[in-house]
Amino acid sequence: xxxxxxxxxxxxxxxxxxxPLGDEAVLAAAKAGMLDFLAxxxxxxxDRGADNIAAALDVQPGHRWSETTGDGRxxxxxxxxxxxxxxxALVNGYLAHALDYDDVHESVRGHPSxxxxxxxxxxxxxRRLGGADVLAAYVIGVETMCRLGLAIGRGHYxxxxxxxxxxxxxxxxxxxxxxxxxxxxxxxxxxxxxxxQSAGLRVQxxxxxxxxxxxxxxxxxxxAARLAASGLRGAGEPLSGDIGFLSIYGRGQAHPDxxxxxxxxxxxxxxxxxxxxxxxxxxxxxxxxxxxxxIRAKHAPDPGRIAAVTAxxxxxxxxxxxxxxxxxxxxxxxxxxxxxxxxxxxxxxxLEAFADRPLDERERTLAGKVRRVTDxxxxxxxxxxxxxxxxxxxxxxxxxxAYAERVDRPRGSPGRPLTEQERWMKYRDAVRGMPxxxxxxxxxxxxxxxxxxxxxxxxxx
Amino acid sequence: xxxxxxxxxxxxxxxxxxxPLGDEAVLAAAKAGMLDFLAxxxxxxxDRGADNIAAALDVQPGHRWSETTGDGRxxxxxxxxxxxxxxxALVNGYLAHALDYDDVHESVRGHPSxxxxxxxxxxxxxRRLGGADVLAAYVIGVETMCRLGLAIGRGHYxxxxxxxxxxxxxxxxxxxxxxxxxxxxxxxxxxxxxxxQSAGLRVQxxxxxxxxxxxxxxxxxxxAARLAASGLRGAGEPLSGDIGFLSIYGRGQAHPDxxxxxxxxxxxxxxxxxxxxxxxxxxxxxxxxxxxxxIRAKHAPDPGRIAAVTAxxxxxxxxxxxxxxxxxxxxxxxxxxxxxxxxxxxxxxxLEAFADRPLDERERTLAGKVRRVTDxxxxxxxxxxxxxxxxxxxxxxxxxxAYAERVDRPRGSPGRPLTEQERWMKYRDAVRGMPxxxxxxxxxxxxxxxxxxxxxxxxxx
Numbered sequence: 001x002x003x004x005x006x007x008x009x010x011x012x013x014x015x016x017x018x019x020p021l022g023d024e025a026v027l028a029a030a031k032a033g034m035l036d037f038l039a040x041x042x043x044x045x046x047d048r049g050a051d052n053i054a055a056a057l058d059v060q061p062g063h064r065w066s067e068t069t070g071d072g073r074x075x076x077x078x079x080x081x082x083x084x085x086x087x088x089a090l091v092n093g094y095l096a097h098a099l100d101y102d103d104v105h106e107s108v109r110g111h112p113s114x115x116x117x118x119x120x121x122x123x124x125x126x127r128r129l130g131g132a133d134v135l136a137a138y139v140i141g142v143e144t145m146c147r148l149g150l151a152i153g154r155g156h157y158x159x160x161x162x163x164x165x166x167x168x169x170x171x172x173x174x175x176x177x178x179x180x181x182x183x184x185x186x187x188x189x190x191x192x193x194x195x196x197q198s199a200g201l202r203v204q205x206x207x208x209x210x211x212x213x214x215x216x217x218x219x220x221x222x223x224a225a226r227l228a229a230s231g232l233r234g235a236g237e238p239l240s241g242d243i244g245f246l247s248i249y250g251r252g253q254a255h256p257d258x259x260x261x262x263x264x265x266x267x268x269x270x271x272x273x274x275x276x277x278x279x280x281x282x283x284x285x286x287x288x289x290x291x292x293x294x295i296r297a298k299h300a301p302d303p304g305r306i307a308a309v310t311a312x313x314x315x316x317x318x319x320x321x322x323x324x325x326x327x328x329x330x331x332x333x334x335x336x337x338x339x340x341x342x343x344x345x346x347x348x349x350x351l352e353a354f355a356d357r358p359l360d361e362r363e364r365t366l367a368g369k370v371r372r373v374t375d376x377x378x379x380x381x382x383x384x385x386x387x388x389x390x391x392x393x394x395x396x397x398x399x400x401x402a403y404a405e406r407v408d409r410p411r412g413s414p415g416r417p418l419t420e421q422e423r424w425m426k427y428r429d430a431v432r433g434m435p436x437x438x439x440x441x442x443x444x445x446x447x448x449x450x451x452x453x454x455x456x457x458x459x460x461x
Numbered sequence: 462x463x464x465x466x467x468x469x470x471x472x473x474x475x476x477x478x479x480x481p482l483g484d485e486a487v488l489a490a491a492k493a494g495m496l497d498f499l500a501x502x503x504x505x506x507x508d509r510g511a512d513n514i515a516a517a518l519d520v521q522p523g524h525r526w527s528e529t530t531g532d533g534r535x536x537x538x539x540x541x542x543x544x545x546x547x548x549x550a551l552v553n554g555y556l557a558h559a560l561d562y563d564d565v566h567e568s569v570r571g572h573p574s575x576x577x578x579x580x581x582x583x584x585x586x587x588r589r590l591g592g593a594d595v596l597a598a599y600v601i602g603v604e605t606m607c608r609l610g611l612a613i614g615r616g617h618y619x620x621x622x623x624x625x626x627x628x629x630x631x632x633x634x635x636x637x638x639x640x641x642x643x644x645x646x647x648x649x650x651x652x653x654x655x656x657x658q659s660a661g662l663r664v665q666x667x668x669x670x671x672x673x674x675x676x677x678x679x680x681x682x683x684x685a686a687r688l689a690a691s692g693l694r695g696a697g698e699p700l701s702g703d704i705g706f707l708s709i710y711g712r713g714q715a716h717p718d719x720x721x722x723x724x725x726x727x728x729x730x731x732x733x734x735x736x737x738x739x740x741x742x743x744x745x746x747x748x749x750x751x752x753x754x755x756i757r758a759k760h761a762p763d764p765g766r767i768a769a770v771t772a773x774x775x776x777x778x779x780x781x782x783x784x785x786x787x788x789x790x791x792x793x794x795x796x797x798x799x800x801x802x803x804x805x806x807x808x809x810x811x812l813e814a815f816a817d818r819p820l821d822e823r824e825r826t827l828a829g830k831v832r833r834v835t836d837x838x839x840x841x842x843x844x845x846x847x848x849x850x851x852x853x854x855x856x857x858x859x860x861x862x863a864y865a866e867r868v869d870r871p872r873g874s875p876g877r878p879l880t881e882q883e884r885w886m887k888y889r890d891a892v893r894g895m896p897x898x899x900x901x902x903x904x905x906x907x908x909x910x911x912x913x914x915x916x917x918x919x920x921x922x
Contacts, residue, residue, distance in 0.1 A: 049693055051691075052688065052691035052692050052693040053688065053691070053693065055687075055690075055691040056684060056687035056688045056690070056691045056693070057547070057687075058533065058545060058546070058547075072519065084519060085519075086518070086519075159704070159709055160703070160704030160705070160708065160709045161709070165657075192665070192668075192670060193670060193673070195662060196626075196660060196661055196662045196664075196665050196670050196673075196674065197660050197661075197677060198660055199657060199658050199659055199660040200657055200658075201656060201657045201696075201699060201704070201705070201706060201709065202704055203657075203696045203698075203699055203702065203704050203705055203706075204653070204657050204695055204696045204699070206696075207653075207694055207695045207696045207697075208693045208694050208695060209653060209654060209657050209693075209694075209695035209696060212654070212657075212688070212693070212695075213657065216658060223517060226516075226517035226518075227513065227514065227517045227673070229516075229517070230512075230513035230514070230516040230517045231513050232510055232513040232514065232517070232669045232670075232673070233668055233669050233670075234665055234668045234669060234670035234673075235662075235664045235665045235666075235667075235668045235670060236668075237664075238662060238664055238665070241664065242621070243620070243621030243662070243663055243664050244621070244662070244664055245662060245664075247621065248620055248621045248622070248662065251712075
C-alpha cells in the first residue's frame, strides 16, 4: 500500500474534510463534553501536582509561571498563570485527569476529553481561533481516538497500555491538525509524529503519572501537529503494516480497517457517546458506587453491624482498580473497597471523599471487610456499559440479613445519561469559591460555536 | 516484589552510588564519546530540520530562538541560539542523530550518546555544573541503556521499536537523575516517568522522525528527572512485573535480571564499547561500505563496465536499511544500494555523499545494479560486530571477472577502533568553516573532567 492510498492518508483525508457540526446532536454532545471537561479540570485547580510540573518546566510561581501574560500564551485553567501552548497543554491535561472525574469513552477504554481539549484550547487561545473550529476539531479528535480504540483490539489495554495516553496522542494530533488547518499531506505527518510518541503504562494507575499521561499525550499531539506544520516529515504510513503502530501496539490483534469503517456514522461522540462521571474516581468503580449508594438509601445498614461485603465483577472487570488497601482518599480513587465503604458510610461520593487525607478508622475498617469476587457465570446485560461489565454488591449483616444490588449501567454512562441539571450541578460544585465570572462560564459554553476569539474565553483569576 | 526491594529500586541504587570515573579506561572512553558526539552534532549544524523544530516550539529565528541568552539557558550546539534546557535537549538530540553519524552500541542496538549527551549538556550548562559530574552521569546513562537493551531481548527491536528512543528515554532519565543528584527514592520515580514516556517506531527510519526520536528521548529523560526532583511520584516498580515496561516492550522475551547482572563489570562504555562511525550513514551499511571501498582501492573497477553487484547479509542483517530506491543523498543513508554505488564511484563516503541533493545519473544507474542477497549458510565470525553480522560485496564485471570482499567488523566498530588521529580528523571535518575557537574545543574535551562550569564550555558562534 503506497503512502498516497494507505490507511493513514485516507484517515488524514477524513480529518481534513469531515464537517461534523451540521448535526445538532453532535454540536450538543460536543458542548456537553466541553462543560464536563471544564468542571473536571476546575475541580482540580489546586492540585499540587500542577505545581510540581511547573517546577519541572522551570516555571516558578511568581516568576515565568505567572508573569508571562503576553500574546501567544494559554491559560492554566482556573489559575492566573499563562504559559506557552505546549506547556499549557501538559499542565491542563494533568489537571483534567487529576481527580479521575473527567469523561470516559467505551471505544477508547479511556478518557478522550482530558487529552483533546487541553491541546485544542491552548492552541486556540494562543492563536485567537474561534469556538466552532475547536468543536469540530474536538469531534474529529474523539472520532480518531475512538476508531483507533476499536481498531487496535482488546489486547492493547490488557497488555498494560493506558489507552488514554497511547491513543490520545494520535487523537490530539488529528484534532490539532484539523484546528490549525493542515492539508491532508501534512496531517499524515502529524499522525506520524504522534504515533511515534505514543506511550503510557497502566502500571502507573494510582500514581501521579496517570493524570500526567493525559498532559503528555496532549502535548505530544499538539507538538506533532506543529512539527507537521513546520514542514518536517515522518513516515508516510505509520499506522498499518508489519512494523506499524497498530501491529506493534495491538500485539497482532488489530483490525486496521476499523479505523475508517463507520467513520462519523454515527459520530462516536454521540453514539455510544461520552460517559460523564458523578463521582471523582475510576469508572470501573462506578457500578459498585451506584450499588452501594442504593443499598444505603434503601436499607441504611448500620456500618457497625456489617459482617461482610462482596463486590462481584466479571473476569478482568476490576483490572483498573489497582489499590486494594487504600490509605488516603487519593488511593481510594482506584479502590473499590474504599468506594463501597465511603458510599455506605457517607451516602455520597463527592470531591471531599477522595481528598488527599488519611482514611479514618471507620473507613479503614469497613473497606477491610470488602472482598472482590470474580463471577464468570452471570450473563452481562446486552446494554451493559462498558460492554460485558456489571458489578453486584452484597452487604451481609451480622444477623445474616443480606442486601444485594446489581448495576449494569452506572449513572452518567451513555445508557443512563445525566440530566442537564446534574451536569450543571457538577460544574457548580467544581467552581465553588471561584470569582463570579467563572460561575457564568457555562453560558459561554452554551454558545461556544459562536465565540470568535478564544483568547477571551477564560475569565480572570 | 515490593517497591523497596524491587528491580527499579535496586537499579536506582546503582545509578546513585556507582563511581565509574576511577577507572582510566572509562574516563578515556567517555571523553572519546564526547568528542565523537560533538563532531556528529556539529556536522549537522545547518540541518533545516532543527529550524522546523524551532518553529514548532514557537522559537522563531531572530526572536526567542536567538534573543534568550540569559542564565538557565542552554546552547543549540554550533548555533548562536540558547534555549530552555528541555528545548535544547530536543533540538540537540535531533542534530546529533540527523546525519546518522553518531555512535552506536551493540547492547542497545542503537545510539546512546545522541540521547544522553544532549540532555546532560543542556542541564549542566544551565545549572553551571562541572565536567566530572557530566562524564560520570554519561557512563551511568550508557550502562543503564545498554543493560536495558540486554534485558529486553531481541524481540523488542524486531517487533518495530527504535531502541535509541525507547531505551534512550530511560537511559537519559538515569543519567539526569545522577547529574542533578537525586536520591535513590526519587531516581526510582525518574525511571518511572521515563518508562511511561518510552516511544519510537522503527517505521520512521529514513524520515525526519528518526533523528527527532533522539531529541524526544533526551527531552523525555530530562523531564522525567526534573519531575522526580519536583516531588511528583509515579509507580514504584515500573520495569518488572506482568504489565511492567520490560514485559510489554520485550513482548514476553525479556530477562529482567540482566538489568543488574554484570553492572559496571566491565562498564559497557569500555566493553564492548562505543562504535564511532567513519561514514554518516546507517551502521548496517558500514560493512558493505568498507567492502566496496576496499574493492575500489584494490581493483578500481570501471563503473561503466560493472554488470552486477550483490550484497549478501545474514537473515535480517539489512532490516535497518529501509530504502531500496534512493533518490537523494539523504535517502542514501538507509540504502546499501547507494552506499555501495557511491563508494565504488567516488572512493569515499564523507558528508558530501549524503547531502540533500538528487542522485546523479551514474549514481542512480550503479545503485540500480545492486541486489541484496540473504545468506543463511555463511558462518558469522566469532568476533563479528554486531554479533552474527557480516556483509559480502561482490562486483561482477561485464567480462565475467568478479571481485568479492567480506567484512565482519567495520572500521570504527569496537573490534577495529579508529585511531586517535582518525577521531580528531572526524571532528576537524565537522567544524570546517566554523570560527577558530571551535577548532580548539577538542583540547577542552581532553580535560573535560577538570571543567568546573559548563556554562562556559561552548565557544560563541
